[in-house]
Structure formats: C-alpha cells, structure tokens
Amino acid sequence: MTINNVSLTPHAGEEGTELLEELCDAYADAYGVEPGEEKTAAFRHRAEKQFTRPGFALMTARNEGRLVGFVFGYTLPAGDTHWWGGVQPEPSAEFLEETGSRTWVLSEIEVRRAWQSKGVGRALHDAVLGARGEERATLATGSDAPALPVYESWGWRRVGRIPGDEGDYYSAYDLFVLKLPVSR
Incomplete structure (x- = not known):
C-alpha cells in the first residue's frame, strides 16, 4: 500500500x-534523542522481547527506501491479565477476560519528526489494526504524552490508569481500548 509517497509493508517477528x-534509529529520531541513549536502549529491550510474542505484527512505512515510521504489537495470551493488573477504576471481570484472541496490544507507533503530522502515523495505525482479527486493541501511554490527543481523535477510549513498574518511563500509564475492526 502507498500513501503520500510512503509505502506500507507488513512484517512478521x-x-x-x-x-x-x-x-531503533527511527525511534530515536521520533523522540529527538541519540540512538545510543537510555530511552532508545529501553525501546530495543522491549522490542526484542515482543518480536516472539503470539500475534506479533510489524508494519513499516518507507519513503524512497528509508524507514520513516513503524507500528507493532502483539496479542494478549489466554488468561493473561497482567496487562490490566492494578488498573483503576477496576473494570468488570468480563472486561479483564483474555481468550488469546480477544485483545491486541498496540505497543509502539513511531514516526520520524520530519514525517510527523503528514498522515503517516494514522496510515500505519489503520493498516495494522485493519488487518487484526481480535475484538479490541489496547495501548498504554503516559497521561501527559504528546500523542494523547491524537489517540483520542482516532477513537481510543481511556479505561483507567495503572502504576508503572520500577524503571519505567512514566510512574503511571493510562490504558486505552479501541473496538476492532477500525473504521474511518
């Protein structure tokens, strides 16, 4: 698929x-940091763990061969409620139930600074979520993250807040859900 001279390509783990x-290079550019800095090292560690998770999917965006953005995520396994652990306000048991095919985690969506606000992020978002068979998607972000208004404008609904783990970028994360399939 090609949008605004940017081609989107799906990839497996x-x-x-x-x-x-x-x-890592595109991630660092998206945040305006050097590729070797702590933030990028933390991204690398997260990404390496996620490449092997069930339901992993990666979508890249390229312009003239250069990676300008990407999105990836994975499916929550059956019975795994760690993702929802400690969420406040506490949702119903039915909401928390994971079947192994119910919820896809949008783990990362990054666009190089020069390509931000040009529709690349939305194209990646819609392409990867449009290809999912799960009932819903979820994501976590800091309550003051710059992308928060963007997620809300794309239809994501805040369902609560969880505490961050030691060493996390944020001390708490807002959790969002989006009903699938995505429609514009």
Whole structure:
C-alpha cells in the first residue's frame, strides 16, 4: 500500500529482528534523542522481547527506501491479565477476560519528526489494526504524552490508569481500548 509517497509493508517477528537497527534509529529520531541513549536502549529491550510474542505484527512505512515510521504489537495470551493488573477504576471481570484472541496490544507507533503530522502515523495505525482479527486493541501511554490527543481523535477510549513498574518511563500509564475492526 502507498500513501503520500510512503509505502506500507507488513512484517512478521523474525523480520523485526532483522530490522531492529533501523527501528531503533527511527525511534530515536521520533523522540529527538541519540540512538545510543537510555530511552532508545529501553525501546530495543522491549522490542526484542515482543518480536516472539503470539500475534506479533510489524508494519513499516518507507519513503524512497528509508524507514520513516513503524507500528507493532502483539496479542494478549489466554488468561493473561497482567496487562490490566492494578488498573483503576477496576473494570468488570468480563472486561479483564483474555481468550488469546480477544485483545491486541498496540505497543509502539513511531514516526520520524520530519514525517510527523503528514498522515503517516494514522496510515500505519489503520493498516495494522485493519488487518487484526481480535475484538479490541489496547495501548498504554503516559497521561501527559504528546500523542494523547491524537489517540483520542482516532477513537481510543481511556479505561483507567495503572502504576508503572520500577524503571519505567512514566510512574503511571493510562490504558486505552479501541473496538476492532477500525473504521474511518
């Protein structure tokens, strides 16, 4: 798929490993940090763990061969409620139930600074979520994250807040859900 001279390509987990250096470079650029800085190292660690998770999917955006953005995530396994652990206000048991095919986690969506506000992020978002078979998607972000208004404008609904773990970027995270399939 091509949008505004940007081609979108889906990838499986093993390809994520092959693209890791490019992903780290685009991630660093999206945040205006150097690729070797702590924030990028933390991203690398998260990404390496996620490439092998069930339901992993990666979508890249390229312009003239250069990676300008990406999105990836994975499916929550059956019975796994760790994602929802400690969420306040506490949702119903039915909401928390995971079947292994119910919820897809949008883990990362990043666009290089020069390509932000040009529709690349939305195209990546819609392409990856449009290809999912799960009932819903979820994401976590800091309550003061710059992308928060963007997620809300794309239809994401805040369902609560969870405390961050030691060493996390934020001390707490807002959790959002979006009903699938995505429609514009």
